[in-house]
Amino acid sequence: VADPVSAAEDEARLAATVAAIEPLDPVVLAAAEAELAAKTKPRGSLGRLEELAARIAAIRGAVRPEALEAAVVVAAADHGVAAEGVSAYPPEVTAQMVANFAGGGAAVSVLARRAGARLLVIDAGVGRGTANLARGAAMSEAEALGALGDGIELAAELARDGVGAVVLGEMGIGNTTAASALSAALLDLDPSEVTGPGTGLDAAAVARKAAVVRRALAVNRARLERPLAVLAALGGLEIATLSGLALGGAARRMVVVVDGFISAVAALVTVRLAPAAAARMVAAHISPEPGHRLVLAELGLEPLLDFGLRLGEGSGGALALPLIDAAQAILAEMATFGEAGVTDAGR
């Protein structure tokens, strides 16, 4: 049973966070672009690395931003919809993998370590989890608000700790089904367009999963109005937590690193709540999951990597962190033509 006082607090925190997310500062952006043009290289010859560097500067509000301390957050939760047989893995794998993250043996553990990032595993709802969204609402709005608030609070803690870049990672057997339902509802698409194999379904199982998503949309139809109501009806506790983390991260000038399909859907919920947040996001990669491309296009994000990753966990986000670090480095550490005494052709 939801506590009305804490629900009101969660709502107030959400509204304040949304209000705190500003558009990127065009003055800092232009100054960073000018700084990049003066570096010892032909104009624009570092391509996307320069675009990324200018974006980081504008997000951080500094022409020569400091190195970004990074955190990979893996929010984990169980999903009632797993009872519909929508995953190749049994539900107990969620909790087993949480132990594996902590033990350092999962992909995201290894990749975060190599990237020099801290890894935080958040129990957003392991064990308790959501109700089966194919039979009704996955959560109440109060529950969704609570998870959003947890994510916002986590972002505040990370910002206090000096974190400048946060990866949205997740674990939850069944959560690609929730992500498919959310993206179908938020983008007004047919379930077949946004339902894929997840971590390993064959074609027949994908068709059954799309049918589950279709049922979820039908049974929740009356609830699919405001973004918060959509999140509650079709989401997951880890997805809502990540949406809050992205909101809080954007409000605190963090670079918000989007991983795979589920992470992108959490980011989409964030942007529906606060459109200005999109400019503070970076898409780490594009996966083969069909909905991922559609959601990134809606967010206006161009992925950094195309590696065929379909694992989730934040693994692709952790893999892309050194590219983000490299972009910051060229802006902060490269010499200008003047500093280095190199003849500039002025192109």
Place this chain on the structure above:
Amino acid sequence: VADPVSAAEDEARLAATVAAIEPLDPVVLAAAEAELAAKTKPRGSLGRLEELAARIAAIRGAVRPEALEAAVVVAAADHGVAAEGVSAYPPEVTAQMVANFAGGGAAVSVLARRAGARLLVIDAGVGRGTANLARGAAMSEAEALGALGDGIELAAELARDGVGAVVLGEMGIGNTTAASALSAALLDLDPSEVTGPGTGLDAAAVARKAAVVRRALAVNRARLERPLAVLAALGGLEIATLSGLALGGAARRMVVVVDGFISAVAALVTVRLAPAAAARMVAAHISPEPGHRLVLAELGLEPLLDFGLRLGEGSGGALALPLIDAAQAILAEMATFGEAGVTDAGR
């Protein structure tokens, strides 16, 4: 004037190095693939990172290879063909940039540092340089052999120092013209197909550059037989040094990281001398330079990044090093399903 004794030594060293480059060990490759399949993730869900990991294992000859100590080598040389006005930059920029590399302010300096790689700047012919290939042979075969030998010797030193991955970087005003001429000759293509803007030419200047390449092919026609003769006639001292470095690196089980167009052309010369070397190469990125794609296709290499980089220096190679490091890490450090006690769906 070439010394006949050292020329004979260079030839013997080249032949011995070519003979030492073995095909990848299929047993290690298969064992690494089996190891990756047992890791705590759905089969193949790390996509290209898994392919790269298996390749690294086979190159290094170890199913769980050690972390790769990396070196970025920037070979620099001047080019007589710069007198034809084929670059947006004056020739003195080669030497100025060598100072900038050493000073730590160039893109490759910054990116190598962030990647934790050592940077070696090699004077392959700054000041002396090659003759103008549009008017005759750029080098004698003895000079080309000498530069190949220097690269082979450098690979041997790096291997003794524990280096496991080497990036082929270069600096030389005018060297995209040499690379265009080499690739046209080696791939039997029209100069217009492999001549691009380099670091910043407009369309009219690209057309003039293609005409220079056409003249170079015509004036050197009688010389364009064996790969070594092609390298001597149309190459550069830094390109020949990098071809030797790639040969020596392949012979000593290093991962040879190919950067942009010029680096790829050096690798193509290597593979023409020793076809088995291609399997020990990794393409860091694809640039907008038109010949780059054609050369990588000939080498059978799929680029890791598509960032629109057109700087050279080894900058793209340095940028890709953390991806190679990540691939090694998942193979060496991820837990298997058995080790972590995670239920395997067996897909």
